Amino acid sequence: MTTHAPTTTYVLTAIGEDRPGLVAALAAAVDEHGGNWVDSQLALLAGTFAGIVQVDVPDESARSFLEALPALADEVGLAVEATVGVPRGDAEEPRSVLRLHLLGQDRTGMVREVTAALRSQGATIDSLRSWTREAPQGGGMLFEAEAEVRLPAHAGEGGVREALETIAAELMVDLELDAPE
Incomplete structure (x- = not known):
C-alpha cells in the first residue's frame, strides 16, 4: 500500500x-x-x-x-x-449542472445582465468563455458566450430558464440552456 x-x-x-x-x-x-x-x-x-x-x-x-x-x-x-485552494467538502449540497450558450449582437452590459440573472437563481458559474466575432455579411460584431453553471438543490432549471429567457428577449440574443452530455 x-x-x-x-x-x-x-x-x-x-x-x-x-x-x-x-x-x-x-x-x-x-x-x-x-x-x-x-x-x-x-x-x-x-x-x-x-x-x-x-x-x-x-x-x-x-x-x-x-x-x-x-x-x-x-x-x-x-x-x-x-x-x-479550498477543497470542496464531501457534505456539500447536491447541485444540478447546466450548460448555457448565448449568441447575439455585441453590446455593453451583456455579461453583467446574464450573470445577474444566474445569481438571482443561486447559480454558481463553474466556467465562462466569451468572445466577439464579425457577423456574416458585414452585420457588425457578434457576442458569443458559453458557460457551465451549478444550481443549488432547491433551485429548479425552470426558474433559471425563465430568468435567462426574460433577459434574452431584452438583449435580443439566442440562448440555449441544457444539461451537459
Whole structure:
C-alpha cells in the first residue's frame, strides 16, 4: 500500500507578455518542487498570456515552491500569484449542472445582465468563455458566450430558464440552456 505525502492545493494566476516558453517555465517550477499540475485554463488575450492553474504541491516543498514563483517574472516575464485552494467538502449540497450558450449582437452590459440573472437563481458559474466575432455579411460584431453553471438543490432549471429567457428577449440574443452530455 502506497501512502502519499500530504499536499497543499494552490490556484496559480499567471500573466505575461506572450512569448514561447511561458507554460514550460511554469510547468518546470511545479515539477521541480514535486508538484502535480491538476487543472488549467490558459488563453491569449490581447497579446497577453493569461492562465489559471491548479497544482498540488507536497507540503514539505510548499515554501520553496512559493519562494521560486517570483523568479519567473525575471526569468521569462511571467508574473505568478498563488492562492491556497479550498477543497470542496464531501457534505456539500447536491447541485444540478447546466450548460448555457448565448449568441447575439455585441453590446455593453451583456455579461453583467446574464450573470445577474444566474445569481438571482443561486447559480454558481463553474466556467465562462466569451468572445466577439464579425457577423456574416458585414452585420457588425457578434457576442458569443458559453458557460457551465451549478444550481443549488432547491433551485429548479425552470426558474433559471425563465430568468435567462426574460433577459434574452431584452438583449435580443439566442440562448440555449441544457444539461451537459
